[in-house]
Amino acid sequence: MERKLGLLLAFVVLLQFGYPLTHYSEWWTAAYLMFYGGMIFFGVQVVRGRGRACTPTMVVGLLFAGFALWFALAQHSTVAYAGMLLSVGTFMLLLIVELMGYVFRRSSSGGVSLILAAVCVYLILGGFFATVFSLIELAAPGSFSDPQNTEMRFQQFIYYSYVTMATLGYGEILPVAPWARALASLETVVGTLFLTIVVARLVGVWASQAAPAERDDASRD
Structure with missing residues (x-):
């Protein structure tokens, strides 16, 4: 599991911080979309490794692959863009739920695996909110304002999402529309609470694992 989580984290990092590649050309955009294949593959592997049914995750992943291919061939298609956002957002949400279950329901996980899973969740949360921001802007243009860009795309919202989550x-x-402002506020709260709760969880796991060792040392003394 640790290896799968590490590879999943590697692809998530490439996705969330490699988006400037899409500014070079449409070919670079198509190449960037291939990173999602790695995230989907190892995301499904993580779900399968937990002994959970991975059919919903695989179905959504295949839907995204189809929309991503369509968008790569027709990058000005609004339908392809919307379908890609909806499918990848749903996939990220499913993956977040599975990883949160791994972090909070597994009683005797290794420390490294828990940390990798928690970092994956935090980064995927940023990507998930970026897709929702993009869908809001697509449904109601002008919901966000950026003086440097007349057209708001997914790439700008990745940056905005992490800036918002990190406060x-x-x-x-700037979020202009009411729903855009509400979602930005929600992301700030979720990001802050997530860090607080996960740190408490990691400390609790460390304490529960350290207590038996300390008792054994005391009994030997």
């Missing part, structure tokens, strides 16, 4: 508040991109 940096640089202010280049």
Whole structure:
């Protein structure tokens, strides 16, 4: 499981921080979309490794692959863009639920595996909110304002999502519509609570594993 989580994390990092590649050309955009294949593959492997039914995750992953291929061939198609956002957002949500179950329901997990799973969840959360921001802007253009870009795309929302979740508040991109502002506030709260709760979980696991060892040492003394 540790290896699968590590590879999943590697692809998630490439996706969430390699998006500037899409600014070079449409070919680079198509190449960038291939990273999602790695995330989907290892995401399904993680779900399968937990002994859970992976059919919903696989179905959504295949849907995304179809829409991503369509979008790679027709990058100005609104339908392909919307379908890609909906499918990848759903896949990320399913993966978040599975990884959260791994972090909070597994009583005797290794420390490294728990940390890898928690980091994956945090980064995927940023990607999930970026897809929702993109869908809001697609449904209601002008929901967000960016003086440097007349057209808001998914790439800008990846940046905005992490800035919002980390409460940096640089202010280049601003939520204008009520639902956009509500979602931005929700992401800030979710990101803050997630860090607090996960740190408490990791400390609890460490304490529960350290207590028996300390008792054994005391009994030997």
